[in-house]
Amino acid sequence: MARRQYQICKCCVMDTTDEYISFDENGVCSRCNEYRQRILPEWNYGKGHEKELESLLAEIKRKGSGKKYDCILGLSGGLDSSYMLHLAVKEWGLRPFVFHINAGWNLPVAEENIRRITDKLGVKLHVENMNWDEMREMQLAWFRTGLENLDSPQDHAFIALIDRYSRELGVKYILNGYNISTEIVADPESWGKDGGPTGDGTFMKDVIKKYCRIPIKDYTFTNGFKHKFWIPYILGVKTLKPLNLVPVTRHQMVEVLKEEYGYIPYGQKHFEDLLTKFLEGYWMPTRFGHDIRRAQLSSLVVTGQMEREEALKILERPPLSEEESKKLFTEVAKRLEITEEELMSFHDMPKCTEKFKSQEKLYNLGIRLYEILGIEKRIRK
Numbered sequence: 001m002a003r004r005q006y007q008i009c010k011c012c013v014m015d016t017t018d019e020y021i022s023f024d025e026n027g028v029c030s031r032c033n034e035y036r037q038r039i040l041p042e043w044n045y046g047k048g049h050e051k052e053l054e055s056l057l058a059e060i061k062r063k064g065s066g067k068k069y070d071c072i073l074g075l076s077g078g079l080d081s082s083y084m085l086h087l088a089v090k091e092w093g094l095r096p097f098v099f100h101i102n103a104g105w106n107l108p109v110a111e112e113n114i115r116r117i118t119d120k121l122g123v124k125l126h127v128e129n130m131n132w133d134e135m136r137e138m139q140l141a142w143f144r145t146g147l148e149n150l151d152s153p154q155d156h157a158f159i160a161l162i163d164r165y166s167r168e169l170g171v172k173y174i175l176n177g178y179n180i181s182t183e184i185v186a187d188p189e190s191w192g193k194d195g196g197p198t199g200d201g202t203f204m205k206d207v208i209k210k211y212c213r214i215p216i217k218d219y220t221f222t223n224g225f226k227h228k229f230w231i232p233y234i235l236g237v238k239t240l241k242p243l244n245l246v247p248v249t250r251h252q253m254v255e256v257l258k259e260e261y262g263y264i265p266y267g268q269k270h271f272e273d274l275l276t277k278f279l280e281g282y283w284m285p286t287r288f289g290h291d292i293r294r295a296q297l298s299s300l301v302v303t304g305q306m307e308r309e310e311a312l313k314i315l316e317r318p319p320l321s322e323e324e325s326k327k328l329f330t331e332v333a334k335r336l337e338i339t340e341e342e343l344m345s346f347h348d349m350p351k352c353t354e355k356f357k358s359q360e361k362l363y364n365l366g367i368r369l370y371e372i373l374g375i376e377k378r379i380r381k
């Protein structure tokens, strides 16, 4: 395939590093157009949804009455889930089962934020400590494949555990911190396209079978059928994104959390996790030429929270300084118990061309079906 000519959107900062992006005759990208036509009119910056929110909260409380919890919330220590918890407990009076998955990569800032917020709110935190020997081995396996979606062992565990908790607790509502305001421009699908979707247990098991050197026994799996169909439509568990029903901006979220809880900001999104910080700040840009800040900053630009010029200026500098990258490189190698040379050999190996078993066809069919039914609202691609 001929390499396409470089192009960057005239409105946001997405560019042709996203292989599936397209541009209209005015040089405006498909994401921006979709946002203006499909998302903005309905979302309206989170304004005008008071009635919807009110009836949703009443429903959650009614269905949860007499039970210990009325909803489930996963807390990473990052901005969105922290703010979600603040609203849920302090503003809305909900009683969430709050859990945190410790996959072994937390940075101190994540743990400190979690502690400050749950302490002040008086919320009990359930910590799921993953089996580190397994997590380490799975992480190494993903590095051995040469794939880009190296976050899969952590991400899959997260959604698999939410599925499990909802079944075990019999709670019908999951609060998800996803929000249009800071995330409407999703990370390009083309950046992880050789791996399966996050909930694809078939893909996970195939990588484990081919690349793990110890048996994986404690890890919790889910799959597309269970996660996208059985749990939501048969068990009736709803994943809610209530941050879209209130006006929120990134700045306002940070300020409220700082003031109420002494929350500590940690810069770039996802930089509360050592592995993700390393992958998004160093590995993806240098090995794949993918700068995840493009999507993050574009979300702020299209929603009017940042000038495009400012975003372009930020992108001129790498996400991490050379010194910070080196430090992270050493830390990650140490944590994985391999030499820095070995870690570097994964960085410099050829891109993965291997095909893994996957539920991709089932997913695509499901997405198309949900789009027809009007259930799938997120801007994809």
Ligand SMILES: [Zn+2]
Pocket (backbone or CB within 6 Å): 009, 010, 011, 012, 013, 014, 028, 029, 030, 031, 032, 033
């Ligand atoms: Zn655009």
